[in-house]
Amino acid sequence: MEKLSHIQGSIVSIPVNDIDTDQIIPARFLKVTDKAGLGKAAFCDWRYLEDGETPNPEFILNNPDYNGASVLVAGDNFGCGSSREHAPWALLGAGFQAVVSTDFADIFRNNALKNGLLPVVVDADTQQQLFSLADEDPSTTVSVDVEAQTLTLPDGRAVRFPLDGFSKYCLLNGVDQLGYLLALDEEVQAFEARNRQRVVTTA
């Protein structure tokens, strides 16, 4: 995972509540065996017309004014539904570094943080303000400071967002969690010695 300490980028908004992972990336794209190229499938069924190829001119991500946006502002409860990690892979592939919402589904948030896609939780007023700003001026940029846990709006107002200490450490240092778990091998062995094995699948 790359280090992530600051994000400076323009915003684009999809002001829809409960955007589920089937919308972020439909299941038919999950037949892959790697993570490459999923950006093209992000929001596929909203982004393309029925033929699956022609861009839907109505959909915001097809508006050239918003090309290059790296911060997605979404409705409440973003990322609900399936556990597919293909959802953050697709969003990263589509150029996003952060998603802003009032709350995130648990599995999506975990998956996003493990890939360096930052879930930024803000209050409903800030969310609405960002929707309006994105609408009025596609060049609106925000900045995110991971260390300070702040999202700074164009008017200079800095909004603090929650981020657990461990995820923050991993983002800032570009390390993944597996290294931490692997280092606990002795403790895991001790746990296994103390506790009975519940089932043996190979039996």
Added chain:
Amino acid sequence: MRDNGKPRTLFEKVWNAHTVREQNDDTPAVLYIDLHLVHEVTSPQAFSMLRERSLAVRRPDQTIGTMDHSTPTTPRNKLGIIPVADAMAAKQLDVFSKNCEDFGIPMYALGDEHQGIVHVIGPEKGLTQPGMTIVCGDSHTSTHGAFGALAFGIGTSEVGHVLATQTLLQNKPQTMAVNVEGRLSDGVTAKDIILAIIAKIGIGGGTGYVFEYRGEAIRSLSMEGRMTVCNMSIEGGARAGMVAPDDTTFEYIQGRKHAPSGVDWDAAVARWRDLPTDDGAEFDQEITIRADELTPMITYGTNPGMGMPVTAAVPKPEDETDVNKKIALDKALTYMDLAPGQQLLGKAIDVVFIGSCTNSRISDLRLAADFVKGRKVADKVRMMVVPGSQQVKQQAESEGLDEVFRQAGAEWREAGCSMCIAMNGDQLQPGQYAVSTSNRNFEGRQGKGGRTFLASPLTAAASAIAGVVTDPRTMMSAQ
């Protein structure tokens, strides 16, 4: 099993018993995982990571694989093989076979007599037992909570963590008691309970919580009914849902392939009897619904929280006071091509799907078969029946259910996830309406442009016969 005299919930007992390292200000808890279920869709990148880092699977003997998501459910050829026409799916299945073989993980391949949906085969094999921690790269892992296990879905990075270390970093969730009091009326099932709960709390209502389903109606359910309820916990936002183990649980497990036997069985049951929530234990949140007030439920919108009694009218956006919810309802009704205030009863449908990890077990198939027996599926309706596993399929065939379905004009398929996730060619065409026993009605979930009404196997079967959305109770009285 009180800890220093402090009463504890079922969840706390299982959580505490699996904590390798406690949560602190800097790091989440490290949780030991007893059983890891893997399938072809969410595992390939995790195995690639193991290879890149030259890591082994730490406990292949606590891991099991099955093929389910991208597998065809079309009939076997003359050689008894289920052909895979989709080249990408075929490659994914090959990669999965090789991964399981290389890393020493037992696996049920497509067509194997034990293959099936991952959440059907765990309980079926007796692998799912009370008090365990169980994970899988699939959000419906919550199903296994029906046995008093702590079971939840994880992403592919976490699949890699569990493969390599048999542990996971987890922040401790909060607990919510979901009380379902009273008894269900005829024609009302476990599926209706969970659809009613989600309609009440909304699809984000359980975010951050583990549910414990309690109350007379839950105690009265079979294990398969409890699995249906726990299965859809995630549709209310909760990663896990649990039911305290009892005699119903033990009776289901006893004698299954991986169940303890002899003196081990007695010792296991004695331990399991200590698991239920102690009197006086506190939950962070509590809700109650009355089972005797429930009627068959159906969804009308594009998430599982948009549900209502099958006899009700579709809500009107203008009655919604929350502006975001109003927009969401408008958008959903546009996608579903439904009018505000419209009745769903009598709405013509194109497809009925009986299957998925929610409702593809033998009792679900028996319910549906009883209903269609001696009747015919309506002319314009395609009814697909997809058993959850090859074992369920064999059991159903030994009872003659396959013939009942075929004679009614329904398709009897091979086991798998099928039209629930529409990865394998089993899918709706744009604009089609389905009554489906699956768990998600998201836009395009069952095929691009397809429209899903989620309901119980009874409501689905009744609707297949009538050709329109139907309250099963009206046909039961006629029987």
